[in-house]
Amino acid sequence: MNNKNFLKGKKAWYWGIGLSVLLIALFVFSRVNAARASETTAESTATVVSMNVAQTVEASGSLEAQPSANLTWNTSGVVDDVYVKSGDKVKTGEVLMKLRTTTVSSSIISAQSDLVNAQKDLENVKDSSTDLSQAVIDLKTAQEAYDKADDYLHYLENSKKVPQSETKLFLETKRNSWMYVYKTKTFKGPAPEDWIVDAQNDLALKKSQLEDAQRTYDRLKEGSNSQDVVAAQAKVDAAQATVDSMSVIAPFDGEVLYVESQPGDVVEAGTSAVNVANLDHLYVETQVDESDIASVKVGNQVSATLDAVPGVTLTGRVTAFNPVGEVVSGLVKYTVRVDLDKADKDLSLPLGATVNTSIQVKAATATKAVLVTAIQNDSKGEYVWVLRNGSPVRVDVVGGQIVGDLVAVTGDLKEGEIVQVGQQNNSAVRMGPFGRGS
Numbered sequence: 001m002n003n004k005n006f007l008k009g010k011k012a013w014y015w016g017i018g019l020s021v022l023l024i025a026l027f028v029f030s031r032v033n034a035a036r037a038s039e040t041t042a043e044s045t046a047t048v049v050s051m052n053v054a055q056t057v058e059a060s061g062s063l064e065a066q067p068s069a070n071l072t073w074n075t076s077g078v079v080d081d082v083y084v085k086s087g088d089k090v091k092t093g094e095v096l097m098k099l100r101t102t103t104v105s106s107s108i109i110s111a112q113s114d115l116v117n118a119q120k121d122l123e124n125v126k127d128s129s130t131d132l133s134q135a136v137i138d139l140k141t142a143q144e145a146y147d148k149a150d151d152y153l154h155y156l157e158n159s160k161k162v163p164q165s166e167t168k169l170f171l172e173t174k175r176n177s178w179m180y181v182y183k184t185k186t187f188k189g190p191a192p193e194d195w196i197v198d199a200q201n202d203l204a205l206k207k208s209q210l211e212d213a214q215r216t217y218d219r220l221k222e223g224s225n226s227q228d229v230v231a232a233q234a235k236v237d238a239a240q241a242t243v244d245s246m247s248v249i250a251p252f253d254g255e256v257l258y259v260e261s262q263p264g265d266v267v268e269a270g271t272s273a274v275n276v277a278n279l280d281h282l283y284v285e286t287q288v289d290e291s292d293i294a295s296v297k298v299g300n301q302v303s304a305t306l307d308a309v310p311g312v313t314l315t316g317r318v319t320a321f322n323p324v325g326e327v328v329s330g331l332v333k334y335t336v337r338v339d340l341d342k343a344d345k346d347l348s349l350p351l352g353a354t355v356n357t358s359i360q361v362k363a364a365t366a367t368k369a370v371l372v373t374a375i376q377n378d379s380k381g382e383y384v385w386v387l388r389n390g391s392p393v394r395v396d397v398v399g400g401q402i403v404g405d406l407v408a409v410t411g412d413l414k415e416g417e418i419v420q421v422g423q424q425n426n427s428a429v430r431m432g433p434f435g436r437g438s
Contacts (some may be wrong), residue, residue: 045387046371053369053401053408055362057084057296059286059336062352063306067252068277071096072270074245077103079265086273090250096274097261099246108246115239135217137387146206151197156191163188254278257351276421277351282340283319284355287333290325295361302338303358308353316340318359369406374419375399385420388415392420 029037058089077099084096156162248261256273256418261267284304288296300318321336374384375397382399385392397411413419 006086009039039242044421046374046421048413048415048419049369049406050366050415051369051403051406051408052134052364053367053403054360055295056401057288057292057359057361058258058356059288059359060354060356061284061286061338063349063351063355064283064285065254065277065279065351066281066283067254068275068351069251071248071251071273072260073248073267075104075108076098076268077246077266079261079263081295082259082261082263084256084259086256088256090254090256090276092250092252094250096248096250096256096276097163097259098248099267101246104246108242112243115236115243119236131222132217135213135220138211139213139217142206142210146203146210149199149203149206152382153196153203156196156199160190162191162195163189164192178358189334196210240287248273250276252276252278256396279349280342282314282343282349284338284357286336286338286355286357287328288321288359290332290334292361293321293325293334293336296321296336296359297361300359300361302340302357304338304340304355304357306349306353306355308350309348312347314343314355367400367408367410368413368415369403370397370413370419371421372402372405372407374421375407375409382409384413386409387418387420391412 056297080098080100080103082097084090090096137315163186165184165186167182169180169182171178172181173179245303254276257277257279261271261273267273296318298318298320302316302318304314304316306312306314316338319337319339322336323334325332325334327333336359338359370384376385377382381396383396387393387396397409397413400408400410402408
């Protein structure tokens with residue numbers, strides 16, 4: 001009997017210990033779940049904020065330079081000299097590379113002597129033209145002298161108030177002695193006859209000089225004219241073009257991007273020689289969707305980034321757009337040109353690289369924004385869950401521009417309100433004593 005009582009007491013003791021352990025475990029687990037639930041709630045909500053956002057139109061294109069050219073050879077031969085390398089600055093008319101003279105056609109070699117002769121002929125024609133130019137000046141001078149003499153004679157013959165002076169000799173006594181004194185008086189009246197005769201003679205001389213100048217001008221004009229200069233210059237230009245065909249010459253100021261021909265290369269007409277571009281004038285031609293083109297205006301400010309050069313932002317402005325759209329992949333697109341501001345000279349910008357442009361079509365204004373992960377979407381459109389009075393409430397919104405991890409939204413939201421992040425339904429998360437409940 002005592003043994004039975006002992007066993008019963010021992011079992012009751014074990015049961016008591018087990019129940020105590022279970023109660024302690026439930027208490028610890030519930031506290032851990034409560035902490036996890038609190039942490040989950042904190043991490044799954046965010047605040048509605050206000051930020052300044054400009055309305056923009058996003059588009060992309062490729063980086064281009066103006067002017068830019070892939071220069072090619074105009075004739076065949078063997079490359080003899082290359083005077084430039086990548087990165088060199090060049091000027092208009094500068095010879096960049098040249099073919100070996102002995103490897104070009106005979107017509108180019110003979111054109112070198114033709115050029116010398118044509119230049120001499122041009123100089124001779126220009127000398128004749130120089131004489132003609134001087135004859136024009138002499139004729140103008142003679143005409144002006146004649147007109148002046150004619151006006152003076154007309155004045156003397158017709159004016160009754162010609163300024164004159166008269167000097168007479170008088171005998172006077174001074175200090176008990178006699179002496180002759182000249183006295184001059186001025187007056188106005190008709191010109192003396194001898195003045196008129198002198199003026200007539202001077203006019204006859206000026207007329208003779210004018211006639212000589214006219215004959216000289218007429219003779220030179222008939223012997224040489226501007227058409228002779230044009231014809232002689234055309235011969236020089238033709239010979240020069242033939243001689244230049246054995247060289248690659250810079251057509252504009254710019255920078256050498258890549259040299260394709262090297263000394264010893266055998267080339268044909270049309271073979272690529274060197275790439276040259278003016279990197280001070282960069283632009284992008286983007287394709288803007290028809291839904292956005294109406295808001296784009298010439299002068300809109302633009303910011304641009306390059307996939308090939310991360311971390312670099314360029315600026316510019318819209319300078320033109322084509323009002324005639326074209327279908328691209330089934331969508332109507334409009335070409336918009338963006339001229340970029342001059343970039344840092346030490347910045348390497350590869351031509352042809354993809355450029356992402358953001359065209360500012362409206363100035364920045366304050367707007368509401370939430371985390372991108374707070375935006376939900378279903379058949380009715382975009383929405384967020386807003387915690388109001390402790391319960392989630394669906395609020396329809398329209399997402400706009402994304403800035404970092406925030407997205408601008410319009411809808412019935414107030415700054416400072418709490419929204420759920422990443423929640424896929426409006427059911428509150430309930431935690432049971434043994435984990436997530438339903």
